[in-house]
Structures are given as structure tokens and as C-alpha cells.
Amino acid sequence: MRQALAEHRLVFSQSTFDELRTRLYRPKFDRYISLESRERLLHDLNACAHWVDIGECAVYCRDRDDDKFIETALRAQAHYLISGDNDLLEAQPLPTLKIISAQQALAVLGL
DSSP states (O other), rough: OOHHHHHSEEOOOOHHHHHHHHHSSSSSTTTTSSSHHHHHHHHHHHHHHHOOOOOSOOOHHHOOOOGGHHHHHHTTTOOOEEEHHHHTTTSSBTTTTTEOOOOHHHTTTTO
């Protein structure tokens, strides 16, 4: 992760960060990562991220709740959106943004 953050830009909008926060605090993660570590991780991600503002999102994929991730990436002029969500991975192609899996990202970004 350090190499990825050193060479690439992490992008959030408030709504994408809020979704990460709510997901990360789910009880299913308790056995993998302490609450303290989750808080530290969120603090560090918040501090190193590039932040963008998004408004109303266009429709990009079949799960409208996922459109905020595409909108955030587009507003930041990102080249890649890395996701494990099939709704995002199967979204209609966009000319300036590639949506790829974490495995694809390791190969494409040389991580």
C-alpha cells in the first residue's frame, strides 16, 4: 500500500469516504482489525487523499448507489477506479476511466 500511495493518488469524495467508514466499522471485521487500527487507517487515508466534491451523479451502472464512485473518479480525472464490486466492474465503458479489479491493478500499475 505504501508503494501505491507513493506513486499514485488516492481519491475520495465525502460520500465515498462515508461509505468506506460505515463498511469498515461492521462487526464482521472485528476479528481481523481492531477498532483502534480502523480509526488510524481512516485517519491516514483521510490525510493523504485527494478530495473532490461531487453533486448529483449521472447514471453509470446498474446499482445507482455505486455511481458516486465513478463520479468521484471522473471529477478527479483519475485514469483508474479499482473495485471488487461487480456492478462497477461491469459498468458501461467510459472513454477516460478504466474500472479494474485489485488483481488487475497490481499488474497495470506495477505494484
